[in-house]
Amino acid sequence: MSNANTVASDVLHDVPHHTVIVVGGGQAGLSISYYLKEAGIDHLVLEKHTVTHTWRSQRWDAFCLVTPNWQCALPGHPYRGDDPHGFMKKDEIIAYLDGFIAMVDAPVLEHTEVRKVRRVPSGGYFVSTSNGDFTADQVVVASGGYHTPIVPRMAERLPAGILQLQSSHYRNPQALPEGAVLVVGSGQSGAQIAEDLHLAGRKVFLAVGDAPRCARFYRDRDVVDWLADMRYYDMPVDQHPLREGVRDNTNHYVTGRDGGRDIDLRRFALEGMELYGRLDDFRDGCLHFAPNLTGSLDSADDTYNRINASIDAFIDKQGIDAPQGVPYEPVWRPHGERTSLDLAQSGIASIIWCIGFTPDFGWIDAPVFNGRGYPAHNRGITPQAGLYFIGLPWLHTWGSGRFSGIARDAEHIVGAIRLALDQTSTSLAA
Known part of the structure; x- marks a missing residue:
């Protein structure tokens, strides 16, 4: 039996x-x-x-x-x-x-x-x-x-007329209905999808998460090339400062688009993208956000500068002749924290969930x-x-x-x- x-x-x-x-x-x-x-x-x-x-x-x-x-x-x-x-x-x-x-x-x-x-x-x-x-x-x-794609239960309460997609189902801006787009999450997928929509001229609202960012190029080389020379990619997990905790980290956002460049959410804001903190809820017709946009942007920039500083130290130690580097300085700062957004008045017609998988x-x-x-x-x-x-x-x-x-x-x-x-x-x- x-x-x-x-x-x-x-x-x-x-x-x-x-x-x-x-x-x-x-x-x-x-x-x-x-x-x-x-x-x-x-x-x-x-x-x-x-x-x-x-x-x-x-x-x-x-x-x-x-x-x-x-x-x-x-x-x-x-x-x-x-x-x-x-x-x-x-x-x-x-x-x-x-x-x-x-x-x-x-x-x-x-x-x-x-x-x-x-x-x-x-x-x-x-x-x-x-x-x-x-x-x-x-x-x-x-x-x-x-x-399993992560989509919060609040999604069930959103109006039926709002198109909702998980990041794996997004294809291009033209496939979305007319109107503004809310992108939820700013990891690799969220940041790049927000950029894709932004470059196509769509009005984008971005709920920024806690993802870090890194430079595409620094001191005349791709940052990946520097990190490879520094043997970062050979470091086993048991030697990483976070040990197994590094497995829970969100990937840094950057892009290889058009030959590669930084993704700077602050610059997007200067160009008209609307940045908010973490999306927490939807009630009474309004989207509600955590008051953490400033902290999230600052933390991402701190990681960006910290990686570059480690490259500086490597260059100095090895005596490498490379152009001088300078720390990133914010090109835009939030004028206070906006914690709510009237969904109907915003003109948002689509929401793309970019908050990962389990x-x-x-x-x-x-x-x-x-x-x-x-x-x-x-x-x-x-x-x-x-x-x-x-x-x-x-x-x-x-x-x-x-x-x-x-x-x-x-x-x-x-x-x-x-x-x-x-x-x-x-x-x-x-």
């Missing part, structure tokens, strides 16, 4: 078995497949939609990388274009990924949703999907950490999650034998969730898989 946490042995014998099952066919899952194929390890990649689906379906039309092209270093597939210090646009990113897909030629089962992964008493895992059941000796979860690993039946649903792991290796994660922010380094660091993480995890398989073979032989 079986219960909710076990599977009858006769069932296990009737389903296809693979040494490794990889859940997720994005760049993380395909990178795992690359190293598994290199090691000659039987595996299957299960993808809910189609490989690299997110890049094709959840990016706006003007989307481009915020890190330079030279950081695109998927395993066996580095950037080979003629603009290493440029920033690939959406179509170019997809072409780059298509090349990676063809090169890896992973064994993928697309349109297959994984509904449950559970450990079986005899060892290994039972994997239930929308396309049949499987068993595996080991499972790599490569579905990322951005699953992870959803409820389909994994394993005792490895903390109170916030985040898996405990060391470089993607969990306390549960044979269960691994990859593609999460700061899994090991800053680049873990990006093109730049996924190869290192995938190679490490496949090394752990090989070791576990060797140990199992040795045990059986004994």
